[in-house]
Amino acid sequence: MIYETIVTTANSDGRPHIAPMGVRFEDGLAILAPFRPSTTLDNVIATRSAVINFTTDVRVFSGCVTGIARDWPTVPANAVPSVRLADTLAHTELRLADMSEDETRPVLRMECVYRETHAPFAGFNRAQAAVVEGAVLVSRLFMLPPEKVDSEIAYLRIAIDKTAGDAERTAWNWLLQAIDEYRARALSTSALGS
Structure with a gap:
């Protein structure tokens, strides 16, 4: 099963990057598979970390895909050198466990190292x-x-x-x-x- 999420990363200087991304969970790991070229991929390789944001604010998905709005407020992550959305229902912080190289779409297996819920899920819309x-x-x-x-x-x-x-x-x-x-x-x- 693939979950549509917002993945946040930061480069080695701490500059945030926000991207919609489908995420799978297998054997206790989060699986990310960004297409090349990818700022998300570059940031994960540089910092060995990422954050999955679970949000129902679909403006983030639309804004990022269209390029109309890309600068959503972020705050530092708790356990990894990354950021999370400031306004999200929940987030999971990830550390890179393993990477399978691929010219088009490498597979990143990420260990979940911290989770937090910030607001209740109101239901499906x-x-x-x-x-x-x-x-x-x-x-x-x-x-x-x-x-x-x-x-x-x-x-x-x-x-x-x-x-x-x-x-x-x-x-x-x-x-x-x-x-x-x-x-x-x-x-x-x-x-x-x-």
Whole structure:
């Protein structure tokens, strides 16, 4: 099972990096598999640490994927040389146990060394899930046909229309803006090639 989370890392100078990332848990370890090139990967190699943030603030997912908002407040981690989101439901601090090299997507096996819960989980919200799915679509615009994207967005919009709060609507609008901007760039690039 893959859990959609926000992974925070810091470089050796302490500069934070925030990235949405699917995480698996196997045999007591957290498994991260960032694609190369990756600031997350570089930071984990440099500091041997990372933090998984469990948040329902889908603006973080949308903001990071679209590039519209990337600077979310962070605070120092407790047990590893990294940071966590300042506003998150819970976080787990990780230390690198093992790395399997791969040219495209190395696998990082991370030992969980500290966990903390900061706020209760209020329950599942369909609009939040729709934003996370929309963020995945936006991250793959370069490889998906426009009809597939449009079809998925139309379906996901049902959950947004029925169950979204202000944060979810903001995150959703960032995704739609990113799709429009991607298509405008593609159209202008193809016009230049003509």
